[in-house]
Amino acid sequence: NFMLTQPHSVSESPGKTVTISCTRSSGSIARNYVQWYLQRPGSAPTTIIFENNQRPSGVPDRFSGSIDSSSNSASLTISGLKTEDEADYYCQSYHNTMVVFGGGTKLTVL
Amino acid sequence: EVQLLESGGGLVQPGGSLRLSCAGSGFTFRNFAMNWVRQAPGKGLEWVSVISGTGYSTSYADSVKGRFTISRDNSKNTLYLQMNSLRAEDTAVYYCAKQYDTSGFEDWGQGTLITVSS
Numbered sequence: 001n002f003m004l005t006q007p008h009s010v011s012e013s014p015g016k017t018v019t020i021s022c023t024r025s026s027g028s029i030a031r032n033y034v035q036w037y038l039q040r041p042g043s044a045p046t047t048i049i050f051e052n053n054q055r056p057s058g059v060p061d062r063f064s065g066s067i068d069s070s071s072n073s074a075s076l077t078i079s080g081l082k083t084e085d086e087a088d089y090y091c092q093s094y095h096n097t098m099v100v101f102g103g104g105t106k107l108t109v110l
Numbered sequence: 111e112v113q114l115l116e117s118g119g120g121l122v123q124p125g126g127s128l129r130l131s132c133a134g135s136g137f138t139f140r141n142f143a144m145n146w147v148r149q150a151p152g153k154g155l156e157w158v159s160v161i162s163g164t165g166y167s168t169s170y171a172d173s174v175k176g177r178f179t180i181s182r183d184n185s186k187n188t189l190y191l192q193m194n195s196l197r198a199e200d201t202a203v204y205y206c207a208k209q210y211d212t213s214g215f216e217d218w219g220q221g222t223l224i225t226v227s228s
Binding site (some may be wrong): 032033035039044045047050051056067086088090092096097098099100101102103104 | 145154155156157160169171207210212213214215216217218219220221226
């Protein structure tokens with residue numbers, strides 16, 4: 001099995017751009033799709049990126065996803081930060097049929 | 111609109127059992143694999159189990175294998191999680207999640223809280 005490692009927390013100012021990384025410990029990041037989920041306090045997660053870089057309908061294009069084989073990591077980039085983006089963000093991928101989540105990143109918009 | 115509504119949560123003693131349900135609507139339930147994902151208080155997301163659309167294929171996290179059983183009744187558009195031999199570390203909010211055709215979770219329920227304590 002492998003792990004997905006995310007920074008514990010990141011912070012940035014409104015209007016700026018922030019990138020959250022998700023590094024796969026073993027095996028190629030390109031082997032399985034990566035998803036990203038947003039969770040606000042007291043609420044269920046919502047999906048913001050699937051299949052590495054696809055946005056569900058209704059998710060603003062301020063959110064984008066990518067993978068980088070050289071660093072074996074996936075990234076979530078949020079541009080034009082808004083205070084409402086303050087939340088926990090989780091990456092997720094697969095090991096065979098097993099689901100692997102990253103530990104989550106708390107984004108503070110200050 | 112897709113809706114997933116979990117029920118069955120509550121307080122249970124260590125060693126006890128509980129069955130969660132998740133009623134799906136707004137989509138053709140039998141066409142989609144369904145998952146349970148949990149979140150312990152103040153912790154991150156942890157995948158629990160998945161079941162295929164037909165119900166014939168299942169998979170479990172090592173932490174629950176042999177204690178939890180996932181099932182579904184497509185005639186009732188309902189997903190289940192039978193939890194036996196519950197431990198304090200099973201205390202969490204349990205979410206059901208509808209899976210994309212290819213990868214990841216498309217829709218999530220609002221969650222139901224399980225507390226395992228004496």
